[in-house]
Amino acid sequence: ERVMTQSPATLSVYSGERATLSCRASQNVSTNFAWYQQKRGQAPRLLIYGPSTRATGIPARFSGSGSGTEFTLTISSLQSEDCAVYYCQQYNNWPRTFGQGTKVEVK
Amino acid sequence: QVQLVQSGAEVKKPGASVRVSCKALGYSFASYGITWVRQAPGQGLEWMGCINTYNGDTNYVESLQGRVTMTTDTSTSTAFMELRSLRSDDTAVYYCGRGLGSFDIWGQGTMVTVSS
Numbered sequence: 001e002r003v004m005t006q007s008p009a010t011l012s013v014y015s016g017e018r019a020t021l022s023c024r025a026s027q028n029v030s031t032n033f034a035w036y037q038q039k040r041g042q043a044p045r046l047l048i049y050g051p052s053t054r055a056t057g058i059p060a061r062f063s064g065s066g067s068g069t070e071f072t073l074t075i076s077s078l079q080s081e082d083c084a085v086y087y088c089q090q091y092n093n094w095p096r097t098f099g100q101g102t103k104v105e106v107k
Numbered sequence: 108q109v110q111l112v113q114s115g116a117e118v119k120k121p122g123a124s125v126r127v128s129c130k131a132l133g134y135s136f137a138s139y140g141i142t143w144v145r146q147a148p149g150q151g152l153e154w155m156g157c158i159n160t161y162n163g164d165t166n167y168v169e170s171l172q173g174r175v176t177m178t179t180d181t182s183t184s185t186a187f188m189e190l191r192s193l194r195s196d197d198t199a200v201y202y203c204g205r206g207l208g209s210f211d212i213w214g215q216g217t218m219v220t221v222s223s
Contacts, residue, residue, distance in 0.1 A: 091208035
């Protein structure tokens with residue numbers, strides 16, 4: 001099983017500043033990787049897959065990069081509506097696995 | 108509008124079974140697989156398994172093997188997830204998602220509470 005490890009657990013950033021989230025896979029997952037956003041009380045929403053392609057309707061301030069075992073999600077200018085928990089996920093191998101999540105807060 | 112609509116909340120006793128449905132609207136059901144993910148209160152996302160809606164092939168997480176069954180009814184574009192021998196640690200919100208790799212559409216979630 002590919003273990004996905006996210007860092008940091010919590011990220012506090014001023015509104016308008018850049019937020020950088022990381023995810024590491026225990027073994028190579030190539031580019032079969034995605035990021036999700038989950039706001040309180042809501043279902044997750046696909047942000048990024050492939051791992052740099054934005055899903056439909058996702059604002060351009062969200063960008064993803066990486067391959068193999070190291071991946072990054074960047075929010076270029078944090079907005080208040082971006083407060084959420086962000087999860088990474090690999091789909092290179094079975095079982096599919098998620099990271100434990102990074103909570104993003106506005107400082 | 109493309110969406111997945113799930114059945115309502117359930118309360119079950121330990122040892123019972125639960126069946127959650129997920130109805131696909133606005134797209135060709137057989138063109139995308141369905142994945143099931145659960146989230147215990149205050150916890151992260153756990154991939155449970157998936158079903159290929161075209162041929163019925165399934166893939167389950169090892170920890171649930173023998174207790175979970177995923178099926179579809181193509182005539183109604185509905186996927187089902189049945190979990191048996193329920194325990195208190197099965198208490199969670201259960202989500203269905205469209206896709207077998209990444210999941211671009213999600214259902215609203217179904218709360219399943221297991222309590223005596």
